Amino acid sequence: EPEVTQTPSHQVTQMGQEVILRCVPISNHLYFYWYRQILGQKVEFLVSFYNNEISEKSEIFDDQFSVERPDGSNFTLKIRSTKLEDSAMYFCASSTSGEKLFFGSGTQLSVL
């Protein structure tokens, strides 16, 4: 069964550093998302992406965040200058129709 894959599984960085989280959505999916989950809390929407542009973003997704689909398969989330509060599990998800979201296994980001 096709899966959304994410790399790395864990990322440790120093505050103020840039990080790039990578995702390979399921190949025939057209809708892409980034969500994050702080330990023990709910899954929070960050951004949605369709037809090579951002469709919607949350208040969390400020100017420090950006997304890109650099080629036909990868979907990346960049955090330009990480803060302590950016520490969370980041999930990529994809969907054919915007309904059934399939999540990747996540990248645990730790900002020190």
Next chain:
Amino acid sequence: GENVEQHPSTLSVQEGDSAVIKCTYSDSASNYFPWYKQELGKRPQLIIDIRSNVGEKKDQRIAVTLNKTAKHFSLHITETQPEDSAVYFCAARVNTGFQKLVFGTGTRLLVSP
């Protein structure tokens, strides 16, 4: 914006009992309601979903009911088993221009043998 409330936050049952988790949503235009199961350290996985034109849907031991008037939807698990132990999240699809999912706060279900 859309807000999804979920109760209870924790639920402990004995193996074989039923478990019910309830959610309410605020946006009456929401039209799609999935449930996700998240085991410890794993990704959320879709277990069942329902659209707003249907009142109930069942898949083996799990069922979801929707009350559009009251803006409630519930997950029902019958004959619970220890492997049902996980965190369950409800979600509602916000009918904005793009239709993102907004998640509830999660219910930690513990099924004791």
